[in-house]
Amino acid sequence: MIVAHGRGYLCPSQSFDGQVHSVFAKSVNITTSLSEAPWVSVLDSSLPATPTSFQCSLAGLGNPTAKLRVGDGAFMRGGIIRFKPSRMVSVNTLGARSWQPEPELIQLDHPLLHRNLRAVEQALLAHIGNKTGQPISALEDYLKLSGLTVPARLGALPEALFDNLGKGHGLTPAGDDFLLGVLAAAYGLRPLWPQAEQVVQRLAAPGLFNAYQTTSVSAHYLELALAGHFSQPVQRLVFHLLQTADATQVQQALSATLAIGASSGADTSAGIVYAIGQLLPHWI
Amino acid sequence: MATQHKVFKNLYQDSVSLMQISSRLDQMEGIEGASVVMGTEANLARIADAGFGEGIVAKPNDLVIAVQGNTEACEQAIIAAEEALTAKPDDSGTGDSAAQPLTSFALGLEQNPEANLALISVPGEYAAAEAIKALNLGMNVMMFSDNVSIADERRIKLLAVEKNLMVMGPDCGTAIVNGIPLGFANVVRRGAIGVVAASGTGLQEATCRIHQLGEGVSQALGTGGHDLHQDVGGLSMLHGLQALADDPQTDVIVLISKPPAQAIADKILARAAAIAKPVVVNFLGQGSPDVNPEGVFFAGSLAHSAEVAVALYRKQPVPEARQSSESDKHQAADLASRLTPQQRYIRGVFAGGTFCYEAQIIASGYGIQAFSNTPSKGNSPLVDLWHSQGHTIVDLGDDDFTQGRPHPMIDPTLRNQRLLQEAQDPQTAVLLFDLVLGYGASEQPLAELLTVIGQAQQQAAPPVMIAHVCGTDADPQSRQQIQQALTDAGVQLAESNADAAHLAARLVAGL
Numbered sequence: 001m002i003v004a005h006g007r008g009y010l011c012p013s014q015s016f017d018g019q020v021h022s023v024f025a026k027s028v029n030i031t032t033s034l035s036e037a038p039w040v041s042v043l044d045s046s047l048p049a050t051p052t053s054f055q056c057s058l059a060g061l062g063n064p065t066a067k068l069r070v071g072d073g074a075f076m077r078g079g080i081i082r083f084k085p086s087r088m089v090s091v092n093t094l095g096a097r098s099w100q101p102e103p104e105l106i107q108l109d110h111p112l113l114h115r116n117l118r119a120v121e122q123a124l125l126a127h128i129g130n131k132t133g134q135p136i137s138a139l140e141d142y143l144k145l146s147g148l149t150v151p152a153r154l155g156a157l158p159e160a161l162f163d164n165l166g167k168g169h170g171l172t173p174a175g176d177d178f179l180l181g182v183l184a185a186a187y188g189l190r191p192l193w194p195q196a197e198q199v200v201q202r203l204a205a206p207g208l209f210n211a212y213q214t215t216s217v218s219a220h221y222l223e224l225a226l227a228g229h230f231s232q233p234v235q236r237l238v239f240h241l242l243q244t245a246d247a248t249q250v251q252q253a254l255s256a257t258l259a260i261g262a263s264s265g266a267d268t269s270a271g272i273v274y275a276i277g278q279l280l281p282h283w284i
Numbered sequence: 285m286a287t288q289h290k291v292f293k294n295l296y297q298d299s300v301s302l303m304q305i306s307s308r309l310d311q312m313e314g315i316e317g318a319s320v321v322m323g324t325e326a327n328l329a330r331i332a333d334a335g336f337g338e339g340i341v342a343k344p345n346d347l348v349i350a351v352q353g354n355t356e357a358c359e360q361a362i363i364a365a366e367e368a369l370t371a372k373p374d375d376s377g378t379g380d381s382a383a384q385p386l387t388s389f390a391l392g393l394e395q396n397p398e399a400n401l402a403l404i405s406v407p408g409e410y411a412a413a414e415a416i417k418a419l420n421l422g423m424n425v426m427m428f429s430d431n432v433s434i435a436d437e438r439r440i441k442l443l444a445v446e447k448n449l450m451v452m453g454p455d456c457g458t459a460i461v462n463g464i465p466l467g468f469a470n471v472v473r474r475g476a477i478g479v480v481a482a483s484g485t486g487l488q489e490a491t492c493r494i495h496q497l498g499e500g501v502s503q504a505l506g507t508g509g510h511d512l513h514q515d516v517g518g519l520s521m522l523h524g525l526q527a528l529a530d531d532p533q534t535d536v537i538v539l540i541s542k543p544p545a546q547a548i549a550d551k552i553l554a555r556a557a558a559i560a561k562p563v564v565v566n567f568l569g570q571g572s573p574d575v576n577p578e579g580v581f582f583a584g585s586l587a588h589s590a591e592v593a594v595a596l597y598r599k600q601p602v603p604e605a606r607q608s609s610e611s612d613k614h615q616a617a618d619l620a621s622r623l624t625p626q627q628r629y630i631r632g633v634f635a636g637g638t639f640c641y642e643a644q645i646i647a648s649g650y651g652i653q654a655f656s657n658t659p660s661k662g663n664s665p666l667v668d669l670w671h672s673q674g675h676t677i678v679d680l681g682d683d684d685f686t687q688g689r690p691h692p693m694i695d696p697t698l699r700n701q702r703l704l705q706e707a708q709d710p711q712t713a714v715l716l717f718d719l720v721l722g723y724g725a726s727e728q729p730l731a732e733l734l735t736v737i738g739q740a741q742q743q744a745a746p747p748v749m750i751a752h753v754c755g756t757d758a759d760p761q762s763r764q765q766i767q768q769a770l771t772d773a774g775v776q777l778a779e780s781n782a783d784a785a786h787l788a789a790r791l792v793a794g795l
Contacts, residue, residue: 003464013758022296070294078471078723078760094471095463147330166324166344170302173324215322215344217296262303 001080002089005045006055007096010229012037013079020072020083022217023065026058029217030074030081039220042081042091048260049232051101051224054081054093061089099232102239104191109243113280116241116250121273123251127258128266139277142270146174154182154278158199159208166214174267176218179203180234181271183225188238189279196279200228233257234268241272285316287337288358289350291323292369297347305368309349312364314357319350320365389418401461404429404453411454412436419443419451426466427453427508434515437508441519450523456506457724458484460491467506468693470722471758475500477593478534480524482507482541485636485720486568486586488754489781490538493590495756496779499597502534503527512544518552525552529559536593537563540586542641543570556580562596564589568638569645569660586642587780606783616791619776620713623795624745627713630654630792631706631747632677632785635692635699636754639718639781640679646785647677650793657684672706675792677716693725700736707740712747713795715740716788718781719770721755721763729761730769737773748791749775752784 018032018040026044041053049055058064073084079094121139128145129136136142143150148164151157161182164175172180183203189196202208204226211219224230230238233256240253258265297305302320309318319334321327323342332338336350347369351361389402402418404411408431415425419440432440432454444451452459457467458481463474470488472495479494481487484506491501505527507520521539528534537559539552549567556563557577564581566589572582581596583589584605595602630647634640637658644660654675655666667673669684679685680692680699692699699717706712719729740746751770755763767777778784 024296024298025301026298070296078758080760092464094465165326166322167326167330169306169321171296171298171322173322173327175326212344213326214324215296261298 002042002056002058002060002091004042004054004056004091004093004096006049007093007098008049008051008053009098009100010037010051010224011040011054011093011096011098012076014076015078016040016076018074020068020070020074022070023068025063025065027053028064028068029220032074032076040076040081048234048256049099050221051229051231052220054091054096056091056096064089101229102235105188105242106191107243108192109245110280112245113242113276116244116247117273117276119247119250120237120241120254120269121277123254124258124266124269124273128270131263131266139270139274146178146267148175148178150178150274154199154275155195158182158202161203162208162210162213165210166218168263168267170262170264171215172218172221172261172264173214174263176214176222177261177264177267178271178274180222180225180230181268181273182275183228183271184230184234184238184268185272185275186279187228187230188242189276193279199275199279231260233260233265234272237269238272241276285352286355286358287335287350287352288362289331289337289340289348290362290366291340291342292347292349292366293343294345295347295369296345297369302347305349305365308368309351309361309365312353312357312361315351315353315361317352318361319348321348321350322346323348389414389421389423393421393423400424401426403466408432408454412440415440415451415454416443419447419449422447422449424450425452426456426459426506427451428455428457428467429453430455434510434513437510438516438519441511441516445519445523450505450527451520452506453508455510456484456508458487458504459506460501460504462503465723468720468722468724469504470495470754470756471760472756473500473758474502476502476533476535476597477538477590478502478528478531478536479504479538479540480507480521480528481505481539482509482511482521482544483568483638485718485754486540486566486638486642488636488720488722489586489639490540490566490590490593492754492756493587493780494594495758497590497594499594502531507541509542512541512548512552514545514548518544518548521552522555525555525559525563529561535561536597537561538589538593539563539565539567540589541567542638543567553577553580562593564592564596568642585646585780585782586638587782606786612787612790613794615776616787616794619748619787620791620794622748623713624710626710627745627747628792628795629672629711630675630677630714630716630788631672631709631712632716632788633699633702633706634677634679634718635681635696636718636720636781637679637681639752639754640677642781643716643785643788644677646782647675647789647792650789652789652792658682672709672712678702693720696726696729696733700732703733704736704739707736707743707747707749710745713792714788715747715749716784717749717751718784719751719753719755719766721753721759721761721766723760725755725761727760730766734769734773737770737775741774748788750778750784750788750791751775752778752781754781 016032021029028042043053044058081091151160168174186196186199237253306320323346349365402423405428411429459466505524566583
């Protein structure tokens with residue numbers, strides 16, 4: 001039995017029936033019968049915590065892909081997740097401690113945000129340049145390289161970001177990750193910035209997001225993002241970027257986000273940088 | 285230049301793997317370009333624009349491999365990609381060390397250096413040696429194993445004291461450590477009440493009651509049933525008590541045991557009085573002394589110990605042990621009116637040893653002398669374990685009944701047979717039994733039980749059936765559903781073992 005040490009704040013406590021949606025070397029995704037928690041992930045500690053994931057050391061299981069298959073039954077009873085027919089694999093979630101979302105923004109220090117944003121943008125572009133081996137000196141270079149199109153004014157046409165849905169490499173395509181970053185920034189700014197609130201409202205408008213335009217894993221994370229829920233590193237990056245004076249903390253938060261997936265973290269960070277730059281244009 | 289592609293239906297690979305495959309294909313000789321993407325509409329359009337070919341049919345959850353280059357290289361690239369995607373995963377764990385079978389605590393500790401608890405469940409003759417090895421490695425110990433001599437138990441526990449480690453057991457079947465149930469234990473919420481118990485079902489009853497009352501458990505530590513023996517000296521209970529006293533997550537402590545030797549009881553009570561947190565004590569059947577040590581509260585039953593602890597935690601007045609009320613008298617009288625003059629005896633059939641013991645003590649308070657395979661003070665041993673005489677209250681989980689077969693909490697077959705046997709006895713007035721839920725216990729405790737109850741109800745003069753379900757709604761078997769099914773079957777349910785025993789005893793005493 002694997003013992004989970006962490007749990008996202010949207011993880012269910014009650015019993016559920018479900019099935020394995022996808023299995024990777026370090027994660028197992030489960031779709032459940034619960035309408036309020038239709039998706040649960042079991043993630044290795046090395047992966048970022050998400051609101052719907054249980055964190056544990058999967059090392060004791062060896063490679064999950066050797067033990068579990070897509071479509072296998074999965075169910076939780078009494079706080080323990082078990083699988084059928086792999087009855088030897090189980091995850092005890094009883095002792096897992098929940099993490100909480102970062103607190104809402106209560107004040108904006110414009111010079112501080114300006115400084116943080118510049119530092120994050122520089123570090124992000126350097127990271128993308130190193131990874132791709134191509135000169136990336138501005139966000140436009142990254143967008144061109146990724147094949148993403150963005151509205152000239154985010155506030156005027158945020159819906160245009162949905163044109164990037166499903167575009168790009170990876171299980172969560174770059175266009176999706178970028179949109180997720182935009183949402184994270186907009187949600188972070190919305191308590192104090194009406195334009196951000198407007199972007200959130202327009203992007204989260206019912207019927208706009210078509211989950212069938214992208215992979216179901218990515219669709220899950222976008223659905224969470226549209227409701228204002230993000231993985232722990234993304235939340236931290238937005239929080240530190242908007243209100244932390246300690247440059248080291250901001251850099252650490254960026255590093256943790258960049259470590260997500262092969263390029264997902266960079267795409268998400270790019271979305272965050274783009275959105276903040278767009279939403280606060282008069283002093284950036 | 286040729287192009288080739290292959291679509292893998294509903295195939296998920298993490299982004300890092302996809303990039304690695306893409307990079308490998310790109311580097312193959314004769315390959316001009318490779319694209320490994322999920323088959324979203326946007327990606328299909330992109331790879332078509334990039335010249336990888338039009339008309340690729342795929343869905344967003346399909347994986348698409350597309351390559352450009354000379355024909356032979358394209359064919360080889362597709363084969364290589366397919367091999368990489370369908371390769372049998374390495375199941376050897378995290379590294380070379382994982383391949384080595386774990387045959388000792390030392391090896392286990394090497395691979396999991398943060399582990400600090402060893403669970404020992406080997407035949408008794410080997411258990412002591414394993415416990416000493418674990419202690420010497422700096423690990424706390426839970427010994428599920430029984431048949432360890434008192435001398436060995438003392439030796440193990442003295443070593444634990446020297447190393448400031450906890451030994452739960454031997455013969456410890458229940459604990460909840462950091463929220464994780466070990467052995468037979470229930471799913472209870474975490475909270476601020478700590479429990480140390482020399483009784484497995486006693487610990488289960490107390491922790492479940494705490495949960496039912498809306499509070500939670502910080503730690504529930506078992507000591508094994510012999511810990512308060514004169515020669516062992518309550519070493520584990522003393523250590524557990526101190527550990528909970530030092531634990532910042534614990535505000536109130538509960539101690540549970542059958543009555544210990546007087547000298548041991550004095551030592552434990554003196555230690556309890558010396559710590560700054562309130563301590564609730566239930567030494568079953570042993571009343572409170574004339575003068576209570578300060579900060580020590582005596583409970584009248586297992587459930588009462590939980591009720592007192594919850595009141596203390598909430599800084600509310602400490603409740604009295606539950607006494608029989610007028611409504612209890614009416615209920616007992618009403619149930620008694622269904623019986624024939626021949627039906628005179630209690631027949632208690634228990635899976636939980638402590639429940640059996642507590643029921644005997646409560647019944648004796650009504651002047652009922654019973655026979656048992658584990659008689660409490662004043663009661664008598666059964667002449668024939670397999671046949672009841674007069675009032676009989678048996679513990680089917682005792683060694684007498686479990687030689688060569690599973691404990692009745694795991695496999696209730698024997699319990700069900702005994703229930704039917706008692707129901708068929710025309711002298712049985714009350715059939716008193718327990719149902720213990722939680723980890724380790726039967727996953728389907730009602731499977732045969734409802735049939736047996738149905739058969740009991742078909743008797744010419746069916747006995748009154750009174751039961752108590754020890755568990756919580758968070759257990760793998762839902763307590764609420766089981767209670768409902770038993771009620772529907774005509775069983776009188778009590779909230780606690782003590783309540784069930786009180787009702788049964790009052791009913792029979794009034795006959």
